[in-house]
Amino acid sequence: MIEKNSSLKTFNSFSIDAHAHLLFHFQQLSQLPELLTLIKKMRSLNKPVLVLGGGSNTLFCNDFSGLVIKVELMGITQSEDELHHLLQVAAGENWHQLVKSTIQQEIYGLENLALIPGVVGAAPVQNIGAYGVEFKDVCVSVDYVDLIDGELKTLSNEDCLFAYRDSIFKGELxxxxxxxxxxxKLPKQWQAHCRYGLLKDLDETEASVSALQIFDNVCRIRSEKLPDPRVLGNAGSFFKNPVVSANLAEQLLSHHAEMPNYPQADGMVKLAAGWLIDQCGLKGKTIGGAAVHKDQALVLINNGNATAQDVIQLAWFVREQVLQKFAVLLEHEVRFIDALGETNLQRVINNV
Ligand SMILES: Cc1cc2nc3c(=O)[nH]c(=O)nc-3n(C[C@H](O)[C@H](O)[C@H](O)COP(=O)(O)OP(=O)(O)OC[C@H]3O[C@@H](n4cnc5c(N)ncnc54)[C@H](O)[C@@H]3O)c2cc1C
Known part of the structure; x- marks a missing residue:
């Protein structure tokens, strides 16, 4: 089904009322020839094409002048071998519902990734992760349509080049x-992962902790900690945790001994973006209808009537404050989309 000049307000978790010139609901693989013809036409007219899942990691900065493909492919196939449960899940399935249904069927391994908004097809793109588990830990392979040659292809886990909030789908492809x-692939011999963040409380009983307990704890902690996008528009963590040189980390620690810091295998040091923003006193800071969440400095919210410009101005303000105070440049995790396709905070600000 194709819609013209369609509002995307209900298709992005910031609830920004941008419009798409064309919106294609991709619900069955049999629509592929029609979709590929449309994509070809858009390309010949120099119009952008955007693949969209649940819109929970996307900020529409303007109306989109091209074709938005809303992926709504559904279906789950289950099988098993001696050691594993194997699942093939279509891209339009809701991620949290998948996690929940596996737990209900006593198939374990996804519990740490409960309540991450969005659909399954987006999970490999930024290699979603939470509480010490990442998508890459459970992924065997990813099937995709190559939008250049129209062919259906498969990439193995290794070929996806998964890294922290990153994959080949954000790079070369x-x-x-x-x-x-x-x-x-979820091992039948399940092992708990509860050494991370607030799940540490479960750690002492790791020998007896169940996947259901972890699932319930993750859901509870996340519901208490993060605003529900259905109530308060947001896109989760707005900025990535910055990774800085050991030298800079050392300098910062000499002034802020309490600064959370996580040395990396390559000698760099990961910092907590939320802590840096909080130290700038920005919790609750508002610009227009956009605000830094009062409890979660890393989450920018739509108070109800925010425009994309409000969110952009606020994100810029936050970035500048952190840069001035800590000499650390925050990069946004949220994908910025303007009329012509992907853009970034710096470019959007330059054009204001
Ligand atoms: C409250 C909240 C909490 C969050 N917590 C976490 C968290 O703990 N960990 C985490 O990693 N993320 C988190 N996120 C971010 C977000 O949920 C994830 O990035 C999620 O995977 C995005 O899914 P989506 O379907 O909404 O993606 P969208 O925003 O629709 O798309 C994201 C990107 O994936 C691409 N994409 C989507 N579907 C496809 C497809 N089928 N084929 C190719 N490309 C595709 C899009 O083009 C875009 O580049 C959170 C977001 C919110 C709002």
């Missing part, structure tokens, strides 16, 4: 893939 399904 950016803007040329439409993920149709993912294959997951």
């Amino acid at each position: 950016k803007d040329r893939t439409l993920i149709t399904s993912v294959s997951l």
